Amino acid sequence: MLRETHPQxxxxxxxxxxxxxxxxxxxxxxxxxxxxxxxxxxxxLDFFVGGGVVYSFRARDVLFxxxxxxYKGMRGASxxxxxxxxxSIRDNFHTDxxxxxxxxxxxxxxxxxxxxGQSVAAIVGPDGFEHCQMTQTGSDxxxxxxxxxxxxxxxxxxxxxxxxx
Numbered sequence: 001m002l003r004e005t006h007p008q009x010x011x012x013x014x015x016x017x018x019x020x021x022x023x024x025x026x027x028x029x030x031x032x033x034x035x036x037x038x039x040x041x042x043x044x045l046d047f048f049v050g051g052g053v054v055y056s057f058r059a060r061d062v063l064f065x066x067x068x069x070x071y072k073g074m075r076g077a078s079x080x081x082x083x084x085x086x087x088s089i090r091d092n093f094h095t096d097x098x099x100x101x102x103x104x105x106x107x108x109x110x111x112x113x114x115x116x117g118q119s120v121a122a123i124v125g126p127d128g129f130e131h132c133q134m135t136q137t138g139s140d141x142x143x144x145x146x147x148x149x150x151x152x153x154x155x156x157x158x159x160x161x162x163x164x165x
Contacts, residue, residue: 001147005037008154012038015161016047016097021126023157024093025051026063026085029077029103029119033150049093054085054100064088077103077114079132082122090124097125097161101153106140116140121153123160131160 016023025035025048032053038044052063061068066088074081082102090098103119117137124130133156137148 001033001150002037002040005033005151005154006040008158009037009041012154012158012161013041013044013047015158019096019161021096022047022049023097023099024049024089024095026089026098026100027051027053027150028055028082028085028101029105030101030146030150030153031055033146034099034101034153037150037154049095051089051093054102060085063092065092075114077118077120079120079122079134082120082132083124083130086122086124086130097123097157099123099153099157101149103135103145103149105142105145105149107142117145119145119149119152121149121156123157125160125164127165129160129164131156 027034035051038048054060082100085100086098089100101121104114104116106116117139119135120132122132135149135152137145
C-alpha cells in the first residue's frame with residue numbers, strides 16, 4: 001500500500017512545504033497507515049511533526065489531553081468525534097493542520113456500535129478551516145478497510161490543502 005500512496009504523500013508534502021505549514025496525525029482504525037504514508041517522503045520533518053494511533057481510551061487520553069467528559073454523547077466513527085480528535089492533535093502538537101481518522105474496520109464489533117466499513121476523516125487547519133469526509137465500504141474485510149480508510153483520508157487531506165485559503 002505504501003508504494004501506492006507515496007505519490008499522493010509527496011504531493012501533500014509539497015503543498016505543506018509551499019505553505020510553510022506542519023501537520024500532526026491521529027490514526028484510528030487506519031492503524032498508523034496515514035502517518036506511515038506521509039513518512040515515505042524524504043525530509044518529512046519539514047512538514048510532519050508526529051501523532052499516534054488512537055486505539056484505546058488510554059491512547060486518546062494521552063494524545064489529546066482532554067477530559068473524558070469532552071466526548072460525552074459522541075460516537076466513534078462520527079464527524080463530531082473525528083473533528084474533536086483532529087482539533088486536539090493539532091493543538092497538542094502545536095501544528096497548523098491536524099488530521100484524524102475514526103472508523104470501524106470490521107472483523108469484530110466496534111465499541112460504539114459503528115458498522116464495519118465506516119470511517120470518518122476530519123481535517124482542521126488555520127483560520128478555522130474544517131472538513132470531514134465519510135467513507136463507507138460496506139465490507140467487513142479488516143485489512144482492505146484499513147487501506148481504504150487511509151487512502152480516503154489522504155485524498156481528503158490533499159483536497160483540503162488544495163482548497164484551503
